[in-house]
Amino acid sequence: MRPEDITDRDRDRFMRLVLPFIDGCLLWQGAFSGGRDGFTYPVFSVRSIKVYAHRFSLVAFRGLIIKPHDHVHHHCRDSQCVAWDHLGLLHKQDHARHHCAEFERSAVGRFINSRLKP
Numbered sequence: 001m002r003p004e005d006i007t008d009r010d011r012d013r014f015m016r017l018v019l020p021f022i023d024g025c026l027l028w029q030g031a032f033s034g035g036r037d038g039f040t041y042p043v044f045s046v047r048s049i050k051v052y053a054h055r056f057s058l059v060a061f062r063g064l065i066i067k068p069h070d071h072v073h074h075h076c077r078d079s080q081c082v083a084w085d086h087l088g089l090l091h092k093q094d095h096a097r098h099h100c101a102e103f104e105r106s107a108v109g110r111f112i113n114s115r116l117k118p
Helices: 008-015 053-062 092-105 107-116
Strands: 018-020 026-028 032-034 040-046 049-052 070-074 087-091
Touching: 008 053, 040 053, 049 053, 053 070, 053 087
Parallel strands: none
Antiparallel strands: 018 026, 032 040, 040 049, 070 087
16 A cells, blocks of 8 residues: 555544544554454555555555565554554564564563573
């Protein structure tokens, strides 16, 4: 989907499906679809084509073109958030590295790592 394919009507329909939250997040209130990784993700239909809502948000409101290797990263850490200023694009390898490092810094990650080390 390209920015020029999106109409004002699409943007209006999208915005009717979000709930503004006090921290600036726009929480998705529309449909969800299961991803290949077992998580559920917000989805939005544009002329009978289902797209991930966070991807639509970046294209519709920031004009970004998303390449196949790009992953959407939620700076706010809320996968239901579709606020375009809380989202960024990372190469899929960089995104995986970011989340692995984040997990290792977490209490659970430190616990697991302490059990793995002799």
